[in-house]
Amino acid sequence: MREDGTVTDNGRLVLAGAPIGQVGDASPRLRQALESADVVAAEDTRRLRRLAGELGAEIGGRIVSYYDANEAGRAAELLQALQDGKTVLVITDAGMPGVSDPGYRLTRLAVEAGIAVTSLPGPSAVTTALAVSGLPSDRFCFEGFPPRKSGERSRRLSALAEEERTMVFFEAPHRLHVALAAMAEAFGADRRAAVCRELTKTYEEVRRGGLGELAEWAAGGVKGEITVVVAGYAGQALPPVIGDLVGEVARREEAGVPRKQAIVDVAKAAGIPKRDLYDAVHRS
Secondary structure, three states, rough: OOOOOOOOOOEEEEEEOOOOHHHHHOOHHHHHHHOOOEEEEEOOOHHHHHHHHHHHHOOEEEEEOOOHHHHHHHHHHHHHHHHHHOOOEOOOOOOOOOOOOOOHHHHHHHOOOOOOOEEOOOHHHHHHHHHHHHHOOOOOOEOOOOOOHHHHHHHHHHHHHOOEEEEEEEOOOOOOOHHHHHHHHHHHHEEEEEEOOOOOOOOOOEEEHHHHHHHHHHHHOOOOEEEEEEOOOOOOOOOOHHHHHHHHHHHHHHOOOOOHHOOOHHHOOOOOOOHHHHHHHHHH
């Protein structure tokens, strides 16, 4: 069925959720789907074969790799298979395809071509972390991986400083300390958060506390798959350091210095991005 409702006779795209740690969390439908699909597109073909073996599934269709580096080119090939009437199953290393993993591009092409798209639900690190975090879960947003570059990361987090919903992030273990420190600066060191590590696995750990405290803990090094849950904005005061700088900008304005120039001068003296201070001044 196309976006306009037109039904077609093409194949079917199946987005299959994979276990995030425990193979026992896989549904019986996943085994059936792996055995019946004409094409199985996997983020890591070795992990796929290992998962199939653990499930006792015999993959009868063609296996192709489908990961970040080849997603653009492979999507056209898979779309052709769908248009030829094939059932294509997409599976990533863990969780749901398209959620910080390959899958969106092919899904979009299939929808535009009027091909049926369905999902085989499975475990999700996003909702699992949210559930065990102890933070409000009635309203939340998923922010994926924070930008790697410090300037981009700072701007992204500053834009989220007054987000009222609980926020869920993914992060690589070797960047966790830097990310938490940046969150502490943008949201305040006391903002409540939970770092969820190795969810559902043998060494599962959930560390809860303020962002500043968690950043200090992560400085010692952390291993495993990481999901970070951060409480939303609840009207708390700006982080003390930023709050002091906002006050300094105000004092300079009262002395006759134009606001823009005051922000530039104070930010430079404090060694922080002027955009961060600009945002803080206009939030105060």
